[in-house]
Amino acid sequence: MGSLFEDIDDTIFDDKDVLAEEYQPDEILERDDEIGQYKHTLKDVLFGRNPTNVMLYGKAGVGKTAVTTYVLNELQAEAETRDETSDVHVHRFNCNGETVFSTVRALVNQLLPAHAADFPKRGLSTSDALEEFYSQLERVGGTHLVVFDELDHLEDANTLLYDIPRARAKGDLEDARIGIIGISNNYKFRDRLSSKVRDALNEDEIAFSTYTANELQNILRDRAEKALVDDGFDESAIRLAAALAAKDNGSARQALDLLRKGGEIAERNDDSTVTEHHIDAARDAVRRGRLKDKISDQSTHAQLVLEAMARIENRGDTPARSKEVMSVYQEVAVDREQEPLSTLKSVQNHLSDLTMLGFLTQNQVNEGRGGGVYHEYELDMTPDVVFGTCDELFATTF
Numbered sequence: 001m002g003s004l005f006e007d008i009d010d011t012i013f014d015d016k017d018v019l020a021e022e023y024q025p026d027e028i029l030e031r032d033d034e035i036g037q038y039k040h041t042l043k044d045v046l047f048g049r050n051p052t053n054v055m056l057y058g059k060a061g062v063g064k065t066a067v068t069t070y071v072l073n074e075l076q077a078e079a080e081t082r083d084e085t086s087d088v089h090v091h092r093f094n095c096n097g098e099t100v101f102s103t104v105r106a107l108v109n110q111l112l113p114a115h116a117a118d119f120p121k122r123g124l125s126t127s128d129a130l131e132e133f134y135s136q137l138e139r140v141g142g143t144h145l146v147v148f149d150e151l152d153h154l155e156d157a158n159t160l161l162y163d164i165p166r167a168r169a170k171g172d173l174e175d176a177r178i179g180i181i182g183i184s185n186n187y188k189f190r191d192r193l194s195s196k197v198r199d200a201l202n203e204d205e206i207a208f209s210t211y212t213a214n215e216l217q218n219i220l221r222d223r224a225e226k227a228l229v230d231d232g233f234d235e236s237a238i239r240l241a242a243a244l245a246a247k248d249n250g251s252a253r254q255a256l257d258l259l260r261k262g263g264e265i266a267e268r269n270d271d272s273t274v275t276e277h278h279i280d281a282a283r284d285a286v287r288r289g290r291l292k293d294k295i296s297d298q299s300t301h302a303q304l305v306l307e308a309m310a311r312i313e314n315r316g317d318t319p320a321r322s323k324e325v326m327s328v329y330q331e332v333a334v335d336r337e338q339e340p341l342s343t344l345k346s347v348q349n350h351l352s353d354l355t356m357l358g359f360l361t362q363n364q365v366n367e368g369r370g371g372g373v374y375h376e377y378e379l380d381m382t383p384d385v386v387f388g389t390c391d392e393l394f395a396t397t398f
């Protein structure tokens with residue numbers, strides 16, 4: 001008997017990694033303006049001045065991370081070639097589900113020398129963590145750029161964004177310099193900061209718009225040429241994947257997912273070229289993936305509230321009032337080993353945000369004469385997607 005895999009001898013992919021989420025393109029297409037603004041904002045670093053803080057805004061998959069990685073790599077490489085410029089250190093941190101203390105603690109741990117013990121998890125305050133952070137920055141010296149991804153998900157970002165920009169003025173930093181690069185999907189984030197924080201931060205803003213179908217075609221064609229074998233794709237595949245992603249949310253991630261999935265389907269069918277038919281077949285799988293992305297974009301507590309709604313929906317108990325959601329939410333939080341929010345109001349806020357984002361539907365119920373008005377909620381998607389995504393998300397959080 002032959003071996004199980006012996007008939008597998010051909011592949012449509014020349015380098016499939018080029019279509020993977022974590023692949024960093026060495027050329028960023030269609031983002032010249034944003035890259036130009038970024039370069040202008042960070043150029044002070046090359047002259048040993050304080051970095052200007054930056055906030056990047058834009059929806060999921062529009063290149064905020066890819067552009068940031070590219071610009072910071074270029075900046076570090078340039079700094080190395082200039083004798084008069086001190087070293088540039090980059091720290092990245094995803095703020096989702098974090099507190100200011102856990103964020104600063106993680107940054108301290110990134111900076112500590114290899115043999116040093118981690119900063120304690122308990123027993124010390126945020127000011128202690130910040131003090132240690134500044135002393136580590138001074139020890140390492142040079143310029144530090146801290147990328148805070150999903151900054152809008154950080155509980156009480158005000159404290160952090162007030163303290164760090166003032167570190168030199170307060171004398172916490174003398175030699176080292178620090179700049180903040182915040183990334184957010186939420187354009188309203190800035191409005192939620194207090195005015196004294198906005199003054200301290202004094203940041204430049206770079207807005208990333210969604211991609212048009214033409215822009216997505218150029219990004220996809222470039223990737224397809226690298227990822228697939230010669231004649232491995234037809235222009236019709238590029239056009240359809242770009243058009244679908246542009247119509248939905250203008251995300252390069254979604255367009256690339258369609259192309260990768262389309263390639264996998266073509267390969268499974270033993271077809272040697274990816275065409276629009278394969279992209280069409282890839283649509284459903286990618287739509288499910290999109291939903292997962294959308295859930296992953298939410299803050300931890302919003303995810304827990306959503307999972308509570310999925311449990312209630314599964315039991316057939318929807319529509320549900322916020323009080324019922326609150327009690328199931330508390331069970332979910334315990335199961336997921338998260339500290340639950342304690343007030344009904346905060347759960348109600350999440351319910352109305354989730355409704356606005358299209359995860360839930362809300363009905364207003366009028367109890368009639370003398371009675372009050374209250375809201376009832378239903379889940380507007382299949383519970384399975386929510387459970388599957390939360391299982392993945394919370395399996396990696398600890």
Ligand SMILES: Nc1ncnc2c1ncn2[C@@H]1O[C@H](COP(=O)(O)OP(=O)(O)OP(=O)(O)O)[C@@H](O)[C@H]1O
Nearest residue numbers: 021025028029031060061062063064065066252253
């Ligand atoms: N202009 C571009 N040129 C080449 N590839 C791109 C471009 N923009 C985005 N991509 C690719 O699309 C995918 C998503 O981009 P990226 O992660 O930068 O988006 P994002 O805006 O940071 O999204 P999120 O807010 O969800 O983190 C990545 O694989 C990235 O390499």
